[in-house]
Amino acid sequence: MTAAAVLAQAVLLGGLAPVLPGVVTRTKSWWAGRRGAPVLQPAYDLVKLMRKRAVYSATTTALFRVAPWTVLGATVVASLVVPLAGPALVSFPGDVVFFAYAWGLARAAMMLGALDTGSPFEGMAASREATFSTLLEPALFLLAGGVGLVGDVDTLGAMVQVRGHDATGWLVWALSVVTLTVLVQVEAARLPVDDPTTHLELTMVHEGMILDHSGPDLAALQYAAGLKLATGLALLAALFVPVGLPPWAAGLATAAGCLALAVGLGTVESLTARLRMRAVPAYVLVALFAAGAAVLASAWHGNGGAL
Amino acid sequence: MLFLLIGAVALLLGAAASLVLRQNRARVGASIGAQVVASVFTLVAVAPVFATGTPLSAEIAWSYPVGTIAFRVDALSAFFLAWSLPLTLLGTIYAGTYLRPDLSGGRNPGSHVALLDLLSLSFLLIYAAQDALVFLLGWEVAAVCAWLLVIWSYRSQKIRFAAFNYLVSTHVGLFVIAAAFMTLRAQAHSMDFAAFGASLSTPGALRDVTFGLLCVAFALKSGFFPFHTWVPRAESAAPAHVSALMSGVIHKAGLFGFLRFTLLLGVPEEWMGWTILAFGATSAVVGALFTTTQRDLKRLLGYSSTENVGIAAMGFGVGYLGLTWHRGELVALGFGAGLLHILNHALFKCLLFYGAGAVSRGADTVDLEHLGGLARAMPRTAALFLIGGLATAGLPPLNGFASEFLLYAALLRSGASGNAAAALIAFGACLAFSGAVSAFAVVRAFGVAFLGTPRAPLAAVPADPGWGMLAPMALHAVAIALLGLVPTLGLALVTPALRLFGPPGTSEAPAAALLTNVGTANLLLAAGIAVPVAVGLWLARRGTVEARAPIPTWGCGYPAATPRMQVTATSFAAPFARLFAAWIPPVVKRVLPQGYFPAGPGLLRSHPADPVEDRIFEGLGEGEKRVTDAFGRVSAEPRAVFAVGLVMLVVLAYLAGGTA
Structure with a gap:
């Protein structure tokens, strides 16, 4: 891997992180018939936040100051495992486990930061986030197992390049698209699971946990959220990028795919309402069942079509 | 082997010293000192096993009916010994400070710290045993020590009950393991593990049944579901260091037993x-x-x-x-x-x-x-x-x-x-x-x-x-x-x-x-x-200006937030x-206020129930009733019931083996 490839990957993912939320917002404005904020608005917000001072509640401890940057660090390291242009920067057998657990660490840090404020709303949001994640985690591992089985691969970079050679192969591919879509919607806190533009604290999940953060700390959390969205969309986009492209073309195609998917997310957000909080676990189960079906299909594939 | 023996003697001496010394500080010190000696000698003894993988072994001649007792420290024993003793030592050091408030209230820690020494000794027995009898002896010493350690605050009825619950559970496990050993002994005509291996590695119904018995016994010891109900009870009742050692070290003996017999299984x-x-x-x-x-x-x-x-x-x-x-x-x-x-x-x-x-x-x-x-x-x-x-x-x-x-x-x-x-x-x-x-x-x-x-x-x-x-x-x-x-x-x-x-x-x-x-x-x-x-901490320091008044957590517009919210x-x-x-x-208990102007306060109390434990107690109550109805006086003699159960287990094992 050349230095240029490393740089290209870093710039692509790092650059997409603040842009993609802007694209989603712009799409929603377009559907609503408004002109909307510039696509780079999240990036301007980050710059503004970095120049501000943080305000700390008297209830909080040092943990509250460490948590946002832990979230950022863990999210960045997790994103290194994702292939964008050519092979991923960090790739080893079973890296998908590391990826999931690095996100898990970021999630735990975020929830602890929220609980540190003693705010009832933040506690409620953390509780919801934790509940959804318990259902989502098994889905990711089922999917990784199923795709790994059908494609005989063991790294995340190779898994997103598994395409079908027959009907079962394509079925597994389609099911991974479904699973990853729900995964992105839950993990990146998008509709119909969580409304990033809600104004009511009672209904917040991700926004609820960052209510008390401000200044550079909030910037770190916002950037991490954008990076998480970019990482998830890049994984999803990679499923649609033809296998065997040269790195530069694959990088461009993934980036274009991310932007297109962000427009798709915005469209979904414009056309659907948010689910009731109690209905969200059922929606997450869609991912779990799709991933389970992928495992069954790959087992069937391995049995040579017999049960 | 000599080093392990020195360690065992040191532990016994330490336990004795803890009991006879007059000052609390000296009692705890004697126990810790003995464990330091035992840990160091154990580590020295097992180091060559780690390095070369060659097991240490020794035989002690004993009088009839036991015959010779074999000890063997292979790499598996060495692994368990290498951390069990040092962790118990750290637990004892912790106990020295943890128990201090009780000691200033006039309690004597001598027997407690002596038991911690004996616990370490039981690890030496369990992990080094090559003989089923010694293994059971160590097993029993560990169980009884743990029980006595749990009831440090013996004046509380709740704690005594939790500890008794543990004692009963661990002995149910002992009966199952004894049944398995008796089955194996009858095949091998020896209590030596190596002799057990010969019959345990022969496929057949007998092996399947013995394997099942062993698994149940070791699962009870390690607190596997659905045999776990005594674990949270005992560990919430015990002093913190005892809970730690039970959960982290003592229960691992169950997994060790399982692995020891896995090695014999072929x-x-x-x-x-x-x-x-x-x-x-x-x-x-x-x-x-x-x-x-x-x-x-x-x-x-x-x-x-x-x-x-x-x-x-x-x-x-x-x-x-x-x-x-x-x-x-x-x-x-x-x-x-x-x-x-x-x-x-x-x-x-x-x-x-x-x-x-x-x-x-x-x-x-x-x-x-x-x-x-x-x-x-x-x-x-x-x-x-x-x-x-x-x-x-x-x-x-x-x-x-x-x-x-x-x-x-x-x-x-x-x-x-x-x-x-x-x-x-x-x-x-x-x-x-x-x-x-x-x-x-x-x-x-x-x-x-x-x-x-x-x-x-x-x-x-x-x-x-x-x-x-x-x-x-x-x-x-x-x-x-x-x-x-x-x-x-x-x-x-x-x-x-x-x-x-x-x-x-x-x-x-x-x-x-x-x-x-x-x-x-x-x-x-x-x-x-x-x-x-x-970077984040540096940024925060750079920007910090002392606030004029402490800033509260944002209450989302609600001005009268209290900690209870x-x-x-x-x-x-x-x-x-x-x-x-x-x-x-x-399990929710609620008394809702009645009428427009309720006279008394309402009540809502909820605590998590363990459905398995509830069913076990239900089943036991039901079962006891049936046994009492069927046999009249038998249940008044619980030992007799256990003996009958043990004999039945062995008979069942034989029947299952014989029909194969």
Whole structure:
């Protein structure tokens, strides 16, 4: 891997992180018939936040100051495992486990930061986030197992390049698209699971946990959220990028795919309402069942079509 | 062997000195001193076994009817001895400070610390025994010591009941294990483990039945679901260091017994591997589920033990399948993951129980509904507890991640085909679920106890404990971080034991290759977090201007927020508990206010119930009634009932074996 490839990957993912939320917002404005904020608005917000001072509640401890940057660090390291242009920067057998657990660490840090404020709303949001994640985690591992089985691969970079050679192969591919879509919607806190533009604290999940953060700390959390969205969309986009492209073309195609998917997310957000909080676990189960079906299909594939 | 003998003698002398010395300081000191000597000599004795893999052995001539007693320290024993004694030593050091408030109230710690010495001695017996009789002797010494250690606060009826519950459970296990040994003895005409091996490695119904008996006995000892009900009870009743040692060290004897007999089993049947895997996965999932709703911090940690022994057993199940399928890679990954998880769990679970002990000394309660905001008053305890908690949840870059990673690697990429592969992947998803649930439980427990503000006025003013308690905790935390950042170090510790499980030439290489990558990734993650955190703290310092008045947490426009409005342990778990209400039913007691102007106050009280325990007690009550009805006076003699049960087990085993 050349230095240029490393740089290209870093710039692509790092650059997409603040842009993609802007694209989603712009799409929603377009559907609503408004002109909307510039696509780079999240990036301007980050710059503004970095120049501000943080305000700390008297209830909080040092943990509250460490948590946002832990979230950022863990999210960045997790994103290194994702292939964008050519092979991923960090790739080893079973890296998908590391990826999931690095996100898990970021999630735990975020929830602890929220609980540190003693705010009832933040506690409620953390509780919801934790509940959804318990259902989502098994889905990711089922999917990784199923795709790994059908494609005989063991790294995340190779898994997103598994395409079908027959009907079962394509079925597994389609099911991974479904699973990853729900995964992105839950993990990146998008509709119909969580409304990033809600104004009511009672209904917040991700926004609820960052209510008390401000200044550079909030910037770190916002950037991490954008990076998480970019990482998830890049994984999803990679499923649609033809296998065997040269790195530069694959990088461009993934980036274009991310932007297109962000427009798709915005469209979904414009056309659907948010689910009731109690209905969200059922929606997450869609991912779990799709991933389970992928495992069954790959087992069937391995049995040579017999049960 | 001589060194181990010196260690054993030192422990006996230390125990005796603790009993006869006059001053409390000298009593505790004698116990600790003896354990230091024993730990050092044990480490010296087992070091060559680690290095060369050649077992130490000795025989002691004994009078009729025992004959000679054989001792043998192979790599498996060496692995267990190498951490059991030092961890017990750290626990005893912790106890010296932990018990201090009781001692100033006039209690005599002599017998308590002497028992801790005898506990170490029982490890020497169990782990070095090559003879079923000595094994049972050590087993019984450990059980009785643990029971006596649990009832330190014997004046409380609740604690006596919890300890008695443990004593009964562990002896039910003893009866099952005795039945298994008698069956084996009848085949081998010897109590020597090597002779057991001959009959245990012959396929047939007898082997299947004996294997089943052994599994049940060892599962009872280690607190597997559904034999776990005594664990949270005993561990919430015991002093913190006893809970820690029970959960982290003593219960591991069950897993050791299981592994010891695995070595004698030869090539196992395929159903054995699947059974252990399913059994372990059930414990991991159900144990994790129970941790989510507990109010009592120590009960929560007790359930977490059930979860973690389940994870270790899942590793052994994969190893069994590897042995059956003659797949060296699965043997290395499965047994490697299981053994490594045993060590990792011992480290983080002891740390967490010590943290809970510090909380109970500092705040005078471990009820999560009454705690809150302890991180301000006890910052060191909070930081150490958090490290242990994150390790329990298997989060990188700490040690829990290394062992779980090996297990994931084995389950997700088993190399099996078709249905077997799909089943293994489904078990991987179970592991992922239990991991996410235990992250939930850790965030809840830490968040509610240490963060926010106190939910109820505390009886005591909390403060960090003395160095006698903090230093052992810090040592555990250092080991957790070290085994997380350099997981190959942990693998090096289990490698000699691991090599015993496969056919000669079994190599740890597949696990080593994976863990080298994990180590690099963990270092990357640690650096990737340290740099932004440093930048963030610098930015915060740069911008800080002293506020004129303390700034409150934003109340979302509500001006009269009180600490009682914070999320509580119950309300945090509520959305999750609602999804799994069938598994974790709450017991709710409510008295609702009546009429427009209620005269008395209302009441709402809820606590988590253990459905398994409820059913066991129901079943026992029902069963006792039937037995009483059927046999009139038999149930008045419980010993007779147990003897009848034991004989019946042996007869059943013979019948099953004879019909094969």
